Amino acid sequence: MIKINSIIFVCLGNICRSPIAQGVAKQYAKQKNLDVKIYSAGTGSWHVGEPPCENSIKVAMQNGIDISTQRAVQFKSKDINKYDLIIGLDDSNVSNLKKLGVTEVLKLGDFGYEGKDVPDPYFFDGFEGFDKVFEMIDICVRNLIDEKIEN
DSSP states (O other): OOOOOEEEEEESSSSSHHHHHHHHHHHHHHHTTOOOEEEEEESSOTTTTOOOOHHHHHHHHHTTOOOTTOOOOBOOGGGGGGOSEEEESSHHHHHHHHHTTOSSOEEGGGTTSTTOOOOOGGGSSSSTTHHHHHHHHHHHHHHHHHHHOOO
C-alpha cells in the first residue's frame, strides 16, 4: 500500500455530492487520526465560488458535519498530479476525468455499493433523497479510507 497524502472527490458541479464526501472524509480521517489532505471539485465550471447547495449543507449538518464554508472549484487537467487519489462520484464524472487526462481514477460506489453511481441530488424535487445520498457517500467514504489509507 502506498502512502496517501491527499484525496479529491469529484462530481459535476461541486455543490452537492463531492462537498458531502469531502466533509465526511475529513471527519472520519480526524476520528482515525489520519494525516491526509481532503478536497473536492467539479468537472464543470457553472458553480465555481458558490457554497454547497442548501440541501447538502442541511443533510451534512443533520449528521454533525459543517460543509457551509466550502466553495466550489473546477477540476482541471493541471490538477491531475496534485492528488494521490482522485475519486469520481459517478460514471460520467469518471469519464470526464479520463477525458481531462486522469489515468488513475476510482469510483466512490466501488467501495460499498457494488459500483453504483452516487446519484446527483441537485435535480431532486426538494430535500427527499438527500439523506439516501448522504448515507451512500458516508458508507463508501469510510470504506475507501479504511481500505486505501494506512494509519
